Amino acid sequence: MMRLSLTLPACALWKMALWVAFSSALAPWSQAQTVSAKLMVCAACHGADGNSQLQGAPSLAGQPKVFIENQLVMIREGMRNIAVMQGMLDGVSDDEIAAIAAHYAALPLKKPPADRQAVLYALGEKKSNDMRCGICHLPNYVGREQIPRLAGQREDYLLHSMRQFKSNRAIGRDTIMAASLYGVGDDDLKAIAHYLSRLAPAAP
DSSP: OOOOOOOHHHHHHHHHHHHHHHHTTOOOGGGOOSHHHHHHHHHHHHOTTSOOOSTTOOOOTTOOHHHHHHHHHHHHTTSSOOGGGTTTTTTOOHHHHHHHHHHHHHSOOOOOOSOOOHHHHHHHHHHHHHTTTHHHHOTTOOOBTTBOOOTTOOHHHHHHHHHHHHTTOOTTSOTHHHHHTTTOOHHHHHHHHHHHHTOOOOOO
16 A cells, blocks of 8 residues: 555544554554454454544555455555555555455444535535446445445545545556556546445445
8 A cells, every 4th residue: 555645634533543553552563462453453443443534644444355464464564655554564464364364254334424515415425426436336326346446434544545646656456456547637526525435335
């Protein structure tokens, strides 16, 4: 993954959350003896139930298992460079990654925010349909296999990710997205992020 260029407040929040996790007598990630202990470290940023309350940190609940596995392996192997996760997956085995992925994939995503902006939502819905995002992410945007769930994801994270793809800075991620977002204006990206973040991830 690309190095996240978070705003200073968001980056500070990530660092604070990680400091709290480690200062609470948790062992370093690579030394945690059980998957449960590792999940406690994940919870500092991604939420104990997989629903993130932290700016810039994605919710993992309800993501496809294969997608989570792939991303964790790429982060561990240095193919995705996320500054706040550097070294946290060192020594984590494939079996442990599979168990972590299965845990988050099975968790329910919370109800999306209710503060829908009608005009922005409608524009985002139209753009998502026009761009045929549902072909890969499925019509209800729940994702599948190696393709992530977009429905109900944090709005700030969706916008950040699309900007990264569009500017070809999403290193280690699907290059198809860079082509898909070519020529899409930032206002349209904001509308798409708003629309997708307000969708309840219904069953396929």
